[in-house]
Amino acid sequence: xxxxxxxxxxxxxxxxxxxxxxxxxxxxxxxxxxxxxxxxxxxxxxxxxxxxxxxxxxxxxxxxxxxxxxxxxxxxxxxxxxxxxxxxxxxxxxxxxxxxxxxxxxxxxxxxxxxxxxxxxxxxxxxxxxxxxxxxxxxxxxxxxxxxxxxxxxxxxxxxxxxxxxxxxxxxxxxxxxxxxxxxxxxxxxxxxxxxxxxxxxxxxxxxxxxxxxxxxxxxxxxxxxxxxxxxxxxxxxxxxxxxxxxxxxxxxxxxxxxxxxxxxxxxxxxxxxxxxxxxxxxxxxxxxxxxxxxxxxxxxxxxxxxxxxxxxxxxxxxxxxxxxxxxxxxxxxxxxxxxxxxxxxxxxxxxxxxxxxxxxxxxxxxxxxxxxxxxxxxxxxxxxxxxxxxxxxxxxxxxxxxxxxxxxxxxxxxxxxxxxxxxxxxxxxxxxxxxxxxxxxxxxxxxxxxxxxxxxxxxxxx
Numbered sequence: 001x002x003x004x005x006x007x008x009x010x011x012x013x014x015x016x017x018x019x020x021x022x023x024x025x026x027x028x029x030x031x032x033x034x035x036x037x038x039x040x041x042x043x044x045x046x047x048x049x050x051x052x053x054x055x056x057x058x059x060x061x062x063x064x065x066x067x068x069x070x071x072x073x074x075x076x077x078x079x080x081x082x083x084x085x086x087x088x089x090x091x092x093x094x095x096x097x098x099x100x101x102x103x104x105x106x107x108x109x110x111x112x113x114x115x116x117x118x119x120x121x122x123x124x125x126x127x128x129x130x131x132x133x134x135x136x137x138x139x140x141x142x143x144x145x146x147x148x149x150x151x152x153x154x155x156x157x158x159x160x161x162x163x164x165x166x167x168x169x170x171x172x173x174x175x176x177x178x179x180x181x182x183x184x185x186x187x188x189x190x191x192x193x194x195x196x197x198x199x200x201x202x203x204x205x206x207x208x209x210x211x212x213x214x215x216x217x218x219x220x221x222x223x224x225x226x227x228x229x230x231x232x233x234x235x236x237x238x239x240x241x242x243x244x245x246x247x248x249x250x251x252x253x254x255x256x257x258x259x260x261x262x263x264x265x266x267x268x269x270x271x272x273x274x275x276x277x278x279x280x281x282x283x284x285x286x287x288x289x290x291x292x293x294x295x296x297x298x299x300x301x302x303x304x305x306x307x308x309x310x311x312x313x314x315x316x317x318x319x320x321x322x323x324x325x326x327x328x329x330x331x332x333x334x335x336x337x338x339x340x341x342x343x344x345x346x347x348x349x350x351x352x353x354x355x356x357x358x359x360x361x362x363x364x365x366x367x368x369x370x371x372x373x374x375x376x377x378x379x380x381x382x383x384x385x386x387x388x389x390x391x392x393x394x395x396x397x398x399x400x401x402x403x404x405x406x407x408x409x410x411x412x413x414x415x416x417x418x419x420x421x422x423x424x425x426x427x428x429x430x431x432x433x434x435x436x437x438x439x440x441x442x443x444x445x446x447x448x449x450x451x452x453x454x455x456x457x458x459x460x461x462x463x
Contacts (some may be wrong), residue, residue: 002227004029005443006245007256008022010234010270013424016261016412016433018072019219019439020226022449026440030226031255032218033248035233039218042388045209051298051379055209057452058294058385059320059342064454065200067428068433071451073312078214082204082324089309090168091319093367097309098275102198106458108137110198120312123162131159136191137352137463141183145394146400148186149178168310169194170315174422175290175389176449182392197457205308206302207325207361219443232260237270239407257443260437265387274323276406286399287416292388295348295361299375311341314364318342336378341365346384354382389423390416403435406444410433 007023009016012034020030037046045056062069062082065279072080087101098118103109116126130156141151148170152162157336166186167178173189193201206213216227229248236247237258245260260267268284271277295316310321323338341361348355358380366372390396400418403411413435414428421427433449440447456463 001401003035005257006031006255007257007259007439008033008234008244008253009259009261010237010246011037011261011263011266011414012043012127012218012228012230013213013261013414014069014072014214014428015040015042015415015417015432015435016259017214017221018068018429019222019259019261019413019436020221020228020432021072021217022224022253022433022436022447023439024221024224026064026436026447028257030221030224031253032221032226032228032234033234033239033246033253034230035227037230038215039228040210040214040232042385043210043214045211048156048381051296051381053296053298053338053379055296055381055383056340058292058388058423059318059340060210062204062425063193063200064204066204066424066429067451068429069426069453072217072429078213078216081208081213083207085203085205085307089159089306090164090312090314091368092120092366093307093314095129095368095370096120098459099380102201107197107456107460108133108195108458110458111194112202113214117323119161120164125158125165128155128157128161129165130284131155133190133195134264136187137195139463140187140191143184143395143397146183147179147394148183151186152178152184160289164312168312168317172342172344173394173424174395175292175343176391177347180391180393182394182422184397185353185392187239189422192453199457200454201382203308205320205325209326211355234260234270235290236272237410238272238350239411240268244407251457257409257411257439259411259413259432259439261432261435263387263414264390264416267412279297280401280405282398284407285457287396288363288393289387290344290389291346291350291409292385293343293349293357294383295341295343295357296379296381296383297337297339297362297365298371298379299335299339299377299378301371301375302368303337303339303371303375309368311368313365314367316341316364318345319365337375339365339393345377350386392422403431411438 009032090098098120103259239244246253320340413431415423418425419430
């Protein structure tokens with residue numbers, strides 16, 4: 001029996017892990033190199049030195065429409081570590097809440113009752129939103145130079161509809177401001193998650209730290225004869241006719257195939273210095289990034305019974321009650337609350353000092369949850385992910401590279417590649433599966449790893 005073909009993968013984020021798990025199942029001998037001491041990439045957790053607590057680098061959630069991400073969780077056996085919610089709670093300053101949840105009506109009208117009853121929007125807002133959603137039902141707009149904010153204004157959206165509906169969903173989903181956002185991907189998010197089916201809009205939240213979740217992928221690869229090397233940075237890539245040579249921590253490694261699943265900024269530095277790399281380099285230099293900020297508070301008492309909430313009209317955008325999420329919905333046995341606040345596209349916070357951000361977030365949190373005023377802050381920290389995602393700018397698909405490259409044995413993966421999805425965990429997993437498919441095809445076999453989108457349900461099947 002001939003030895004299994006070898007595959008080297010740089011990067012143990014979701015894209016690299018997805019490719020590695022798929023190829024391990026297909027009989028390849030996989031070696032993953034990750035420069036950090038843990039798996040998960042930007043979806044990871046670690047013991048924070050200032051607090052001594054295990055924290056996620058940023059809260060990550062998924063939706064029911066994330067079919068490939070769910071497939072990966074099922075593959076590695078962690079699907080049961082995701083808690084699913086059908087209800088989203090929107091809070092206004094002062095504490096008034098509006099709950100959005102599906103009913104028995106068929107898609108796309110399954111959330112109509114709760115939408116029409118939402119206190120955060122008035123009649124004019126809801127009529128404007130309905131007009132825009134109706135146009136998305138029929139077809140997605142083609143990509144153009146127009147920003148999504150311009151598209152909303154052309155659809156005669158009210159300012160409150162923009163601020164309290166479109167903005168709160170899409171800035172969190174795409175991590176970019178509406179005036180810098182692709183129309184195609186913005187409308188795709190709404191169509192896939194809120195219109196096609198009630199299942200597509202369900203929100204899943206991990207009930208364990210992220211590195212525990214994705215550590216299972218490393219065990220999955222090892223159990224199939226592969227290897228995961230941590231603190232191992234790929235410093236150079238040298239394609240050859242019969243394989244690929246890598247420089248890893250100053251040492252040489254050779255594999256039959258190579259998948260780069262590192263961020264585009266890192267890839268540019270390790271590409272070979274040859275003319276065939278120039279086209280890819282030019283594409284990589286066109287990307288821009290957008291930051292996410294996570295703000296963590298540990299209180300001496302319970303401050304809310306909610307597991308999570310969308311926060312309107314303030315800097316802080318989401319509240320995740322981590323002590324409840326990680327304790328399976330019960331109170332923290334220590335009697336307190338651990339809360340993470342998330343600010344997506346947090347450009348205004350990047351240069352602000354830690355204490356200023358904490359003071360701002362605490363003041364705003366008190367507006368939504370009065371119990372915070374009487375609670376004592378035991379610990380707190382701010383985690384800024386400066387280059388959290390690529391910016392899904394209008395026409396960004398013009399420079400998102402495909403998985404195949406100028407070198408037959410080298411492939412690309414990452415949420416910034418041409419996966420058909422924006423910068424999400426689903427997009428990352430899709431890219432990993434696409435890279436694995438392209439690699440097996442180049443080796444003379446056609447393996448399929450990508451799973452289909454959720455089918456349309458109810459009346460959406462007519463569209």
